[in-house]
Amino acid sequence: MACRSPCGTRSPRVFLPFLYPSLFFQNGAPRTSAGALAGARRHRSTDAAPSEYPPSRLNPAPDDYAISSFADKARLTLYAGDGGHGCISFHREAYLPDGPPNGGDGGHGGSVYIQAVHGETSLHKLARRKVVRAGKGKSGRGSSRGGTRGDDVVIPVPVGTIVRELRRDDPEAEARFFLSARKRRSMLTDQPPDAEPPDEDAERSRWILYPGASTTELKSIQLPPLPRRDRVLQQPKAPIHLDLSKPTPRPILLAAGGLGGLGNPHFVTKDNRKPMFATRGERAISLEIELELRLLADVGLVGLPNAGKSTLLRSITNSRTRVGNWAFTTLQPNIGTVVLDNNKGRPLLTSYRKVKGQHDPFSMEPVPEQERRTRFTVADIPGLIEGAHLDKGLGMAFLRHVERAGVLAFVVDLSAGNAVQALKALWLEVGLYAQMRDEEERARRRQAAVDWSPSAGTNLGRHGDIDPEDPTFWPSGVHSPEDLSVASTGGLHIAGKPWFVVATKGDLPDTAENFVELRDYLTAITHGEVPHPSGVEGAWTKECAAIPVSAIRGEGVDRVVHWAVGLLDG
Ligand SMILES: Nc1nc2c(ncn2[C@@H]2O[C@H](COP(=O)(O)OP(=O)(O)OP(=O)(O)O)[C@@H](O)[C@H]2O)c(=O)[nH]1
Numbered sequence: 001m002a003c004r005s006p007c008g009t010r011s012p013r014v015f016l017p018f019l020y021p022s023l024f025f026q027n028g029a030p031r032t033s034a035g036a037l038a039g040a041r042r043h044r045s046t047d048a049a050p051s052e053y054p055p056s057r058l059n060p061a062p063d064d065y066a067i068s069s070f071a072d073k074a075r076l077t078l079y080a081g082d083g084g085h086g087c088i089s090f091h092r093e094a095y096l097p098d099g100p101p102n103g104g105d106g107g108h109g110g111s112v113y114i115q116a117v118h119g120e121t122s123l124h125k126l127a128r129r130k131v132v133r134a135g136k137g138k139s140g141r142g143s144s145r146g147g148t149r150g151d152d153v154v155i156p157v158p159v160g161t162i163v164r165e166l167r168r169d170d171p172e173a174e175a176r177f178f179l180s181a182r183k184r185r186s187m188l189t190d191q192p193p194d195a196e197p198p199d200e201d202a203e204r205s206r207w208i209l210y211p212g213a214s215t216t217e218l219k220s221i222q223l224p225p226l227p228r229r230d231r232v233l234q235q236p237k238a239p240i241h242l243d244l245s246k247p248t249p250r251p252i253l254l255a256a257g258g259l260g261g262l263g264n265p266h267f268v269t270k271d272n273r274k275p276m277f278a279t280r281g282e283r284a285i286s287l288e289i290e291l292e293l294r295l296l297a298d299v300g301l302v303g304l305p306n307a308g309k310s311t312l313l314r315s316i317t318n319s320r321t322r323v324g325n326w327a328f329t330t331l332q333p334n335i336g337t338v339v340l341d342n343n344k345g346r347p348l349l350t351s352y353r354k355v356k357g358q359h360d361p362f363s364m365e366p367v368p369e370q371e372r373r374t375r376f377t378v379a380d381i382p383g384l385i386e387g388a389h390l391d392k393g394l395g396m397a398f399l400r401h402v403e404r405a406g407v408l409a410f411v412v413d414l415s416a417g418n419a420v421q422a423l424k425a426l427w428l429e430v431g432l433y434a435q436m437r438d439e440e441e442r443a444r445r446r447q448a449a450v451d452w453s454p455s456a457g458t459n460l461g462r463h464g465d466i467d468p469e470d471p472t473f474w475p476s477g478v479h480s481p482e483d484l485s486v487a488s489t490g491g492l493h494i495a496g497k498p499w500f501v502v503a504t505k506g507d508l509p510d511t512a513e514n515f516v517e518l519r520d521y522l523t524a525i526t527h528g529e530v531p532h533p534s535g536v537e538g539a540w541t542k543e544c545a546a547i548p549v550s551a552i553r554g555e556g557v558d559r560v561v562h563w564a565v566g567l568l569d570g
């Protein structure tokens with residue numbers, strides 16, 4: 001039977017006790033009178049915890065928490081710096097009326113880089129900044145003085161950030177593309193490339209002519225072909241897709257600055273000793289990118305609102321995340337660190353993690369396969385409600401922060417109704433979300449391949465010809481047409497993770513029966529007697545366990561740490 005929830009949406013009655021325990025339970029016993037519903041207060045901000053527990057770190061006062069700004073998405077427009085123009089100048093000296101050309105070169109424009117660093121935890125500063133501009137190169141000056149380079153900009157982002165290119169505007173690549181297209185056209189029509197009249201304006205716009213020259217001199221100027229230039233920085237091809245899941249030792253180039261123009265001494269020939277022209281600096285690329293932060297924690301806590309996730313985090317780490325007896329106390333993800341080593345050389349728990357891909361090519365030392373784990377991180381996210389995968393409540397936006405956790409810990413409140421039902425509801429949301437993410441990812445890859453245009457990259461052949469056999473033809477991350485039709489994993493990337501249940505608030509009366517039912521259900525899943533609660537095929541069911549705890553008293557929480565470490569070590 002469905003009823004109308006206090007916020008006006010339709011939700012099955014089963015969710016109400018989880019969302020608004022104060023409406024249904026008083027001192028652990030369910031309320032029976034219907035009139036009590038109307039009289040009950042929705043939020044209890046002052047008496048945040050049952051009165052029998054004295055205030056402590058695990059039962060904090062409502063204002064005893066750390067606040068920090070947090071954003072996990074940002075959109076940025078990046079402008080690399082234009083190159084400075086080359087200078088047209090001639091040496092002037094008394095009694096030397098016709099000095100040699102001495103115009104300096106323009107400075108190169110600054111580039112925009114990105115770097116994943118420890119210490120950054122949020123994208124909120126970038127989300128507010130919106131635009132990032134690198135410096136323009138200064139134009140060259142007389143007496144062979146080159147222009148200074150534009151300043152580079154490095155964007156520091158937290159480890160775990162994903163960078164996606166949305167749009168790019170590269171005037172130089174466009175010009176090159178049109179030039180090569182013209183050449184191709186003339187080849188197809190069997191005409192020599194020079195038969196087609198050159199686009200005068202396009203060619204001329206790349207040059208600066210001497211302002212002091214007379215009209216007749218200007219008319220007689222014969223511009224040479226643009227010189228070929230070597231680039232130190234190659235613009236990454238479109239579309240850029242980076243997954244910065246590790247700190248990057250060096251900044252990664254996103255938008256390369258334009259080359260500076262060449263001064264007039266470069267164009268001296270035996271026929272033209274006084275070139276009255278120099279080249280303009282290149283116009284630089286601009287990019288629109290999207291940043292998405294997926295926090296990298298070893299263990300992700302998933303639970304209904306008010307289940308006790310934050311209290312659990314406080315009890316196993318030194319986190320000061322907010323705790324309160326109402327739904328949606330936590331509005332942004334929190335990460336806590338569980339220290340397994342008391343920093344005095346004596347490990348509290350022996351754990352090893354596998355090391356891969358960290359081989360130092362210059363080291364003769366054998367690479368260890370595993371190293372001692374001294375700490376692991378736990379992410380606490382806002383509570384999920386039914387329909388979270390459809391963006392109801394707050395849950396959906398934050399599920400991505402547990403998406404990359406090695407282990408999922410489902411936190412279930414034993415005092416708020418049937419624990420098995422609560423667990424099934426959570427897995428249903430997580431499973432649906434995982435399937436949706438898979439679908440989204442496939443759609444994005446398909447779209448990227450459709451949107452992508454070779455003109456945006458710098459990988460044209462000599463004549464601008466496109467070769468699909470060439471691995472550089474495909475956008476980054478896609479190496480062949482088959483890659484675009486990846487078989488659906490159906491959400492297995494989340495449902496395939498090891499998981500366990502933390503049955504919390506075990507100190508409250510009449511919770512033992514609820515726990516026994518939950519434990520029996522998990523044993524049945526492990527033995528394959530009932531299906532995995534997510535409904536995803538091939539999901540992890542190796543050793544599903546429920547650990548009873550009272551986080552507010554700090555009882556049983558050591559077992560949570562031990563179990564999590566066991567699953568992390570594999
Ligand atoms: N008796 C008892 N109360 C607990 C326990 N753990 C948490 N609580 C209380 O349950 C309420 C909710 O705790 P929170 O840790 O804020 O719950 P949460 O899951 O983080 O809630 P949201 O952030 O809103 O999703 C608080 O009043 C806690 O004091 C426990 O083990 N026993």
Ligand SMILES: [Mg+2]
Nearest residue numbers: 309310329330
């Ligand atoms: Mg919380």
